[in-house]
Amino acid sequence: MRYTNIPSLLAAALVAATFSSAVVAQNWDLPTGYAPTNFHTVNINKFATAVGQATDGKLKINVHPGASLYKMPEIKRAVQSGQVPIGEVLMVTLSNENPLFAIDGMPFFASSYEQAEKLWKVQKPEIEKILAKQGLKLLFAVPWPPQGLMADKEVNSVSDLAGLSFRAYDRQTSRLAELFKARPVTIQAAEVAQALSTGKINSLIASAQSAVDYKAWESIKYFYDIQAWLPKNMVVVSLAEFNSLSPTLQQALVKAGQDAEAAGWIASKEIAAQTKKTLEKNGMNVLTPSKELVDGLNQLGTIMLEEWLVNAGPEGKAVVQAFRQ
Template identity: 45%
Template sequence: MKKLTTALVIGSVLSTSALAAKWHMPTPYGDGNLPTQIAYGFAEEIKDKTSGDLDITVHSAGSLVKHTEIPRAVKTGQVQMGEVFLGILGNEHPVFKHDNIPFLATSFEDAKKLWEAAKPQVEQQLDKSGMKLLYAVAWPAQSLYTKMPVNTLSDLAGAKMRAYSPSTSRLADLMGTTPTTIQVPDIPQAFSTGIIQAMITSPSTGVDSQAWDYVSYYTDVKAWIPKNVVVVNKRAFRRLDKNTQNAILEAAKHAEALGWEKVAERAASDKAKLIDNGMKVSDPSPELLNQLQAIGATMIEEWKAEAPKEVGEILTRYQN
């Protein structure tokens, strides 16, 4: 029944012209997550600004389109806009990996600076794919969830680690673990059935998936601060009248500003929820931190080698 409903919705999207009042926006994460909450506000602001002429339905938690399929759905016009975790586009071009590189930017201030440095390249690559960037929402810093205490990487030797992007797969390799691709909705079952024994993700994802039910330890390594991006099909956007385009762009500007404002607050509250539910939260040992930072340095060099011109421009803007 769910597959039939999804097919009917997408079918209705395909049969609707870009000038129609009803648009669809799939998102990969549940309603409890900050990016999804901002997406609802974004859609509501556009509806208000256009007096209902453009009504965007947000389909959360992968209910309309699976996460990995959202970029293609937007490119091909199956849906007019969508939200994706930026790092999953890493195989399309290295510029999409900038916020998945460990220890390149670990504070919100640095992450925002890195985003401003990378945005021109990201916009250029999305444009080539028939998509237009609207806004980005950062996640809290990514840290380590495990069933056992981890003081050095040797404690993780041979473990299966969740991967969700090309960069996280490479990180798992360098950590001496086995990368295993698991999307957010499948995390609890993957841990419970032994498919994975560790993951690096945000406190928000930990709360959303009730990590305390399947792991006991959260080591606050703050490895990187990734983002979701909201994109629109370029052709659909161009077919809108100028006032509607401006309404979307203005709402997008507000959404991004709100995301940067709220993410630190959400990081603190979600970390507190992990503690309240019995998880053992600790800072990394100096040895573990040194080992992870060394891996980060390796991944930065590898990233540069993938696209020296584009990556070099990002790093130059970021470091100046």
């Protein structure tokens, strides 16, 4: 009679299962340029947790906030080149690649959540096509709250912005500074707080959420609720990495992205009101802009949209036309 060494078989099975699990499980690093407490980062952490739970730990996403792994302008290239499989990017900063990345940062074009949702419906298919050609897949996009104007002095008209040092982070904010007759200074999100404290900049357009992140009240006393635009952050994944996943993991990742987009839009709306109250609590003057200032900004927005349309191509013009219908 042959006797089977059951303990040995169990040990071998355990080793095999452990090895198989090690092969299947994946750890992905996800860099972002924003603070850990920023609602975008909080939402992304919830997304990462959801992915881990939905995949029983077979896909784990490690979030690296505050430009701790890559600076914001470097993140998309890092994903495309395979340095990381996934990352978060501020869409409007990609305007040099394609004008359609920048349409949601056009001043006073889509300046409410309702308009931003309508714009995203017509913009999203085109963004997905562009990314696919670059070897990337869109997982989700979430808007910032409406952007306000911050300055270290009262601003009652566009002319009051002349001569100020204005924070720029893409082609459009640089162009806006030129139209203000201000001096554009390129500063990335992780460096704004220091730039404000040292006086390198004394004006910028950003959300109240960003103003809280920067503790802007320590350097700037005026926040004008101009609701200029609602730019979106998007989380993209390498198509090669995505395609290497099993169908089950792909489905879990896509579903978590869809849920993160829905939750992010809700969080953006909630944080818009909360953060303005935080600014007031810390001594900033949160003000409604004067009619003269609004009219002047709208005129500049019209100029910038006309300039954008010149280079937007048929796809860009079709998106604008669809949005306006």
